[in-house]
Amino acid sequence: MVDKRRGFLMAVMVLVIIAFLGFSLSPLLGGLLEANQNNSQPTPESSQSPVVDQEADLKAQARGYELVLQREPDNQTALRGFLQVQLELIQLGKGNIEDVIAPLEKLSELNPGNTDYSVLLAQAKAYTGDREGAAKIYRLLLVSNPGDLKALQGLVNLLLQQERPEAAIGLLQDTLKAAPQANQIQAGSIDVVSVQLILGQVYADQKRYDEAIAVYDEAIKGNAEDFRPVFAKAIILKEQGKTELAQELFTKAIEIAPAGFKDQIKREASISSDTPDTSNSPESEEKVSPEANSTPIE
Secondary structure (H helix, E strand, O other): OHHHHHHHHHHHHHHHHHOOOOOOOOOHHHHHHHHHHHHOOOOOHHHHHHHHHHHHHHHHHHHHHHHHHHHOOOOHHHHHHHHHHHHHHHHHOOOOOHHHHHHHHHHHHHOOOOHHHHHHHHHHHHHOOOHHHHHHHHHHHHHHOOOOHHHHHHHHHHHHHOOOHHHHHHHHHHHHHHHHHHHHHOOOOOOHHHHHHHHHHHHHHOOOHHHHHHHHHHHHHHOOOOHHHHHHHHHHHHHOOOHHHHHHHHHHHHHHOOHHHHHHHHHHHHOOOOOOOOOOOHHHHHHHOOOOOOOOOO
């Protein structure tokens, strides 16, 4: 069941954070660390030489950028080049996350309007164990932009890692409460549906499935053409073994989703569930009825 929940979180968050929001640096360090772990495994001798050559080349590039930065510490081309090289070394399993913190701090300072550098810096700090420093960055970003989804998701993840789910839920609920006024001042400043999806994700992670479904129903109610809450609710129902009801929602999500996401939804829908289908019982139907679970979030 733990693996299924992780699969659920990954499926939903890929859609929440990346779909419709453009490229995000948020998943970058996680992917690089995974690659780092994979590359740390022993490999045949025949494959070592290209890796060694690539490592030597990247380290030479890094030294070149460092020489430039000694003369011009604010040279952003050199900072970005040095950062890219360090990330590639990490991907090879030959670099350290600590080495990206300094260039990220400088790039974040020089580009206050580009929150991607700050988000990536917060991730790097979290991975090195500085959760307090990471949380401080996320909170500062949210003060100036409460609807910054990457910062919001990053802070939620930190709170969950600290086993503080109620704090994460409170943060998301407060964001939703602030949304009407914030969006009246600046339209679209808080993406309500995306915040609801993150909240539903947290509830699901805590096995509070009824509350997750209630959040998804609220999102569906106000956004009939958005496939994401439909898809998220379908995954929850499948997790509960209510495969027939889940299949109906998967079908609906496929119908309304942009073409680029249809195959992903189909793959998720086709994964068989190990739990029995209880969707035909009156009790289960009552629990998942949209009308019964569509109370507004306060």
